[in-house]
Amino acid sequence: MALAHAIMTALIEDDLSGYELSRDFETSLGFFWNASHQQIYQELRKLAEKGWLNKREVNQSGKPNKIVYGLTMAGRDALQAWVFGTTRTQAAKDELLVKLYNLDATNVSHLATEISRRREDMMKLLYLYETIRRRHYADTANLPVRRKGVYLALAYGISQGEHFLAWCDQALELLAGVESA
Amino acid sequence: MALAHAIMTALIEDDLSGYELSRDFETSLGFFWNASHQQIYQELRKLAEKGWLNKREVNQSGKPNKIVYGLTMAGRDALQAWVFGTTRTQAAKDELLVKLYNLDATNVSHLATEISRRREDMMKLLYLYETIRRRHYADTANLPVRRKGVYLALAYGISQGEHFLAWCDQALELLAGVESA
């Protein structure tokens, strides 16, 4: 049920089309709850049927028309009710760590390469995080309340990401020792 | 496809029954790739049909009989092939962070409670991690190669977990400020 609520969360302040939502997800909420455009369009239809979103077609000049969705009162209520529900602890899933259980002399260099790739991906993501932080969350103390929540999510991403980099370095060092042994 | 390979990974050194696998998952591989017993039993059947696992019934005295599975050569080959494949970067999903995007004066204390609960859960998990580390991975340098991989996975869990605690503290402090404002 979380995707529905993630979408509604993205609509708290602005009405958006499916396309805009799926674009925004890539640089904000999608950091913490990913979704493909196919999923988003389907979920939007369901949410509109449920009466949690309203839709209207917007004619654009110079672009194809779009269907813009907005939160209804029922939607806002459902969203708040969800926030007040209990969250079960998220089960971690990471193939790379399962692969590490298979470490042996034949695959050590491959796994080192994979960790390096993941390290690079994380560096890029951290760069994006930091850009957003500098641009929008520099003055933490004076943020409106809701933005403080978003800031905390971002701080989470940055903290976990930075320590992931540190772990990659530790792992690569250890694997280098295994390779040369 | 990763569950199949996680199961085979758990069978590298020992043949195990579905029950034993699902028990072991709770204190080892399951930290990084969770699975319910229902999923495990189904996957074991599929893997046996594929010829990647063999099965035999074992009569036990004082306990119900069990069906023990072991890796076949084809299974070992498939597992190594999987390790050598590329891993796509894991998409994070965490409801709690999405909820933080909804932070406002009405839900701030609820969210603080949720973060506290998550903090406690993580403390327990870290305690378990540390116990395992002390018991089995104290002498890192002299571990056999495969165990070094397992150690790295554990080190990942410990690092991410510890910094999660630190983030919880930061978040709780910020939320306390919002509450009293």
Next chain:
DNA sequence: ACTAACATGTAACCCGTTACATGATTAT
């Protein structure tokens, strides 16, 4: 003509969760 960005969907399949179901053995 072609490419990139904008815009919206359907269908099949796979994977995971939840609920349901059964039964043996040991200890209290």
Next chain:
DNA sequence: ATAATCATGTAACGGGTTACATGTTAGT
């Protein structure tokens, strides 16, 4: 008796991924 642990499953549902599918507009 009854609870705990051991042991193995089926079925329904829901969510997510991948592949397929279509069409507009602007810029080069």
